[in-house]
Amino acid sequence: MKWILVAAMVIATVLGDLLQSHQMKRAGEQSVSAGGFKRLLQVIAQRRLLILGIACNSVSFFTFMALVQTEPLSFAVPVSSASFVLETVLAKFVLHERIGARRAAGALVVLAGVVLVGG
Amino acid sequence: MNKPSPRLTPRSSAALKTYSVLVFFLALKAVGNSSMAWGMRQVTERMSMNPAVYVRAMLNPFVAVGVLALILALLTRIALFSLADLSFILPVTAVGYVIAVFLGKMFLEETVTRQRWLGALLIFAGAALVGSTTRNTTSPSSGRGRK
Numbered sequence: 001m002k003w004i005l006v007a008a009m010v011i012a013t014v015l016g017d018l019l020q021s022h023q024m025k026r027a028g029e030q031s032v033s034a035g036g037f038k039r040l041l042q043v044i045a046q047r048r049l050l051i052l053g054i055a056c057n058s059v060s061f062f063t064f065m066a067l068v069q070t071e072p073l074s075f076a077v078p079v080s081s082a083s084f085v086l087e088t089v090l091a092k093f094v095l096h097e098r099i100g101a102r103r104a105a106g107a108l109v110v111l112a113g114v115v116l117v118g119g
Numbered sequence: 120m121n122k123p124s125p126r127l128t129p130r131s132s133a134a135l136k137t138y139s140v141l142v143f144f145l146a147l148k149a150v151g152n153s154s155m156a157w158g159m160r161q162v163t164e165r166m167s168m169n170p171a172v173y174v175r176a177m178l179n180p181f182v183a184v185g186v187l188a189l190i191l192a193l194l195t196r197i198a199l200f201s202l203a204d205l206s207f208i209l210p211v212t213a214v215g216y217v218i219a220v221f222l223g224k225m226f227l228e229e230t231v232t233r234q235r236w237l238g239a240l241l242i243f244a245g246a247a248l249v250g251s252t253t254r255n256t257t258s259p260s261s262g263r264g265r266k
Contacts, residue, residue: 021208032194054193095204096257102248103206106250109248110242110246111245113240113241116235
């Protein structure tokens, strides 16, 4: 059961972030002023894949909650950072982002940090 | 060769915008998580699969403020996706873990082990490294779209 929850959480996180990033790269620059939020809500309302991405976020949120009810945080947090690795790889191959040596190295250092913070 | 001009070029103003949205997101997330954690300590009912329990927990004002801040944080993160790469946002927003460790120690009196401080330090170093790379490698102005 534990690993089913982990798998569901990681898949939902990865899918959610990929969809949101993919959609927002096409939506034009957004801002976070009062008017910016209003415009952002309109953008969200018009993009079904973006809504699906947000739905994936909530699935990942609730599976995380369910996971920490039975497992210690020191297991849940590091294991959830598996999505971090998967997402970075998919950002390169699916979203065609350029990940140079410096960004890859930084991401790995952050990953090590997340595992330590959780562990 | 040329000295960098002190006035804001379009490129540096875009960077400024990205970093201010990033800071705004981290602040919302910190306020949201702390408020939620504080409020949930006052909620005696045990969480379950029943959604009504979550709705009742939101009657606590700290939980309500926390939920509101986290919803705004979600929207801010979506706005951030319009400004920077996913592979940029993931590591730099991990600084949120460091803030959570700090706030947990300061306000919720959680104990922070040496291992956790080391982890926080690594997150900072890694995020700084990623933060120094080009934020957006897929927009037309980044060169990818140029002929």
